[in-house]
Amino acid sequence: EAGVTQFPSHSVIEKGQTVTLRCDPISGHDNLYWYRRVMGKEIKFLLHFVKESKQDESGMPNNRFLAERTGGTYSTLKVQPAELEDSGVYFCASSLGGGRSHEQYFGPGTRLTVT
Template structure:
């Protein structure tokens, strides 16, 4: 079974540019999460989709971040315009809908560097 995949693996952009990250969850997983780890800090939650609906977006830092999950399959996270503090590793995770406590499986991450 294929795991969670993310694209690109690395991205280097200049401040003010736009970047779009993609996540393909494990097939059949309705839950999809985005997390971010900035240098020296812990992994932090950004948002949670159930199928195509945003269940919880309390971790989104500001309105420069836009996440979508069209058709309840893959998801994109767009940063526009990017700022220096957006640099970090962006992880996607997916899980089955198993009630209140499900196992989240993580992708390899996208390493974003904003110069």
């Protein structure tokens, strides 16, 4: 079975440009999470979808970040306009639904470099 996939694996953009990251969760997983690791810092939570609804977006840094999960399948995370401090590795994770602390399975990450 395919695990969580993310696209692209690496993106290099200039400050002020827009980038869209995509995450395909494991089929049947209702929960989808986005995390980010900025250089030298810990992996930090960004937001959590349950199906197509945003359950918790308390970790989103500012309104330059927009996440969607139309139809409750794949999710996109758009950064517009990108700033230098947005550079880092963006991870997506998914887990089964049901609210019982299911294991989160992580994707390989997208390395975003803003120059």
